[in-house]
Amino acid sequence: MTKIIISILIGSLFVCGVQIGIYKGRLLEKEKYQDVLIENASLKKEIGKYQKAIEVINCESGGKHHGVWGDNGRSFGGLQIQQATFKELSEEMGKPNLQWWNFKHQVQVFFYALENDKAKKWSCYTED
Secondary structure, eight states: OHHHHHHHHHHHHHHHHHHHHHHHHHHHHHHHHHHHHHHHHHHHHHHHHHHHHHHHHHHHHTTOOTTOEETTTTEETTTTEEHHHHHHHHHHTTOTTOOTTOHHHHHHHHHHHHHTTOGGGSTTOOOO
C-alpha cells in the first residue's frame, strides 16, 4: 500500500511539475514574443529614420555631397545644412568637434535632429 501511495505522490508531483513547466514555458514564450515585438518596432523606427534621411538627401542635393552648395553658398553637402545650424545641433548633441563638411557627420546631425523634433530645419523634410 505504501508503494502505491508513494507512486501516486510521485506521479502527482510529476504532473504538477509538468504543468508548472508548461506554465513557465508559456510565460517565457510570451516574454520572447514581446521582445520580438519591441525589437521589430525599434527596427521599424530605425528603418523609417534611414528612409527619411534618404528622402531628404535626394531632395536637398540629388544624393551628391561634394561641390554642392545651396542657399547662395550658405548650405553645403548632401544634406544642404548651413554651418551655423550644423554647429548649433552638433553642440546640442554633445559633439562640438563634428565637421560641417563631413557627410557622415552631417548624417549624424540629421539623425539627432530627427530624434529631437528639429528636422524641420531642412526645407525638404516632411512629416508623414
